[in-house]
Amino acid sequence: MTFPDDKNVQLNRKPSENARSHAENMCHQLIGAARLRLSLFVWEGFFRPLKPVSCENGTLTLSAHSEFHCNWLKDHYQPLLDELCAEETGGLGVVNLVHRPELHVKDETDVAIEAPSDLKGQPPSTADAELLPLTRSKPDAPKPQTRLNGRYIFDNFVPGPANQMAYAACQAVVEHPGSQYSPLFLFGSSGMGKTHLLHAIGHATLARNPKARVVYMSTEEWVNEYILSIREKRFDAFRAKYRRDVDLLLIDDIQFLAGKSASQDAFFHTFNELHEAHRQIVVTADKYPHEIEGLEERLRTRLSWGLVADLRMPDIETRIAILDRKAQLCGVTLEREVLEYLGTHISSSVRELEGALLRLSAFSSLTGQPVGLADARSYLKPLLRKASERITVNKVIDLAASYFDVRREDLLGKSRQRQITLARQVAMTLCRVHLEKSLPEIGRAFGGRDHSTVLASVRKIKANKEKDIGLQTTWRRLEKALLNTET
Ligand code: ADP
Ligand code: MG
Secondary structure, eight states: OOOOSSTTOOOOOOHHHHHHHHHHHHHHHHHHHHHTTSOHHHIIIIITTOEEEEEETTEEEEEOSSHHHHHHHHHHHHHHHHHHHHHHHTSOOEEEEEOOGGGGOSOOTTTOOOOOGGGGGSOOSSOHHHHSOSSOOOTTOSSOOOOSOTTOSGGGOOOOTTTHHHHHHHHHHHHSTTSTTOSEEEEOSTTSSHHHHHHHHHHHHHHHOTTOOEEEEEHHHHHHHHHHHHHTTOHHHHHHHHHHSOSEEEEEOGGGGTTOHHHHHHHHHHHHHHHHTTOEEEEEESSOGGGOTTSOHHHHHHHTSSEEEEOOOOOHHHHHHHHHHHHHHHTOOOOHHHHHHHHHHOOSOHHHHHHHHHHHHHHHHHHOOOOOHHHHHHHHHHHHHHHHHTOOHHHHHHHHHHHHTOOHHHHHSSOOOHHHHHHHHHHHHHHHHHSOOOHHHHHHHTTSOOHHHHHHHHHHHHHHHHHOHHHHHHHHHHHHHHHHOOO
16 A cells, blocks of 8 residues: 655645546436435436536536436426535535537446446346347447446455455456356345455456356346346247356346245246356355345255355455555545544445545545545544444543553553553544544543643654554554444
8 A cells, every 4th residue: 555655745636537537436426326316217317327527616517418408407406416416525516517418429338337226126228138248249339338337346356354255256256167166156245345246257257258248137137127028928038048148147136036936936947057057157145045035945055056255344454455445546545544534433334435435535626625634534424423422531541541451540640651651642642533622621631631742642642653563553453442332
């Protein structure tokens, strides 16, 4: 990991590139957020096709795909767009709608905005024919159509102890498709990187063999297509399509097959045929196969025939590395302190972690201000309020006293013994970083010390933490203990 040396340079911008990726991020976030507020019809027709133009001086400019759409959106949804933009940036920003025809060329390859998960239950908007030939480019198509998200590649995935096994398994599948690693079953709770790895397998397989017929589908898409094929009396075509014409079948969130017996049956047969033909199957779910209720036993058994690997929440080091990588991808450089702050406080899912980062980078691009720790804290406040409300000065003092094995009275007293001084300084710094207390308030709580003493301690600990690995470890352990305390 690299971090800027000069602490005052918190954000390195390459103006045009960064502005573009900020606009892209903002547009992506906004479209995602809009999905939850609109009917599918309006979202698909008007919001999903929006393209980022720029993001500067408090204004996010988006292009609609025709003059008509642009005007219609202005007439009906300008307030909602402004509201969503303000929400995404924590209170700043308006949306300016324009129509730029050149941004709406037919090639969707690089855009790859992933539909929010609740949309995946809807029939795909593209013609069925487009779902399969991910690689069979039409003669006039400049690039092959792909439904794989271009950002979800192995290179952008940060492995760590919590996902190492799954990561390695995915790579093994690319190396040896259809071998003893089929099916590969990836499981873990939401936001742990399952979909990311699934797409990464698709990309890597295509990179090795551009002719490979790769199909990525959410389980809901599978079910919908199956139902449609029955309704439209073309089940044979559906069946042939998935049983014959697929080299790599990537199915996301198989838990949604629960309770749908006809679709399960169809999937079961497809699975068997592909398996017998030594085709690779990769499936994800939120649980271990045998824990998915409403899934037939014979299917559960088959799903655990090959390799089963889980993804858990990455540890703090990996979380910071992920943030660093994501920041790089969005073209912002955040101070290490900010990365650590986010990494420490957000431990629910990688998706949340990424959301926080995008929010901060969007904020900084709209205001043109670099992001510092104070901004990170204030913009994440609504998210983090719960955690920080549980922490009190007293808790910090007790925690530091027990960690350093010193008495509480000594910590608050006048002793200058090394261990006690260190405990006191670390505790004051923890209060400064994690509680919104002023220096004088902290001073008073620590046996009536002067605010300048607190300030000197905080500076010292922060500086030493940069060089002293032991202190870094101590700091992380204390933070972890502090943030996990239940009231
Ligand atoms: P899931 O499918 O398990 O719910 P996703 O694959 O959608 O989770 O991941 C959520 C977000 O977190 C994605 O943007 C993904 O890129 C990111 N992510 C998860 N794990 C990692 C990781 N180890 N390295 C980089 N990004 C990750
Ligand atoms: Mg997923």
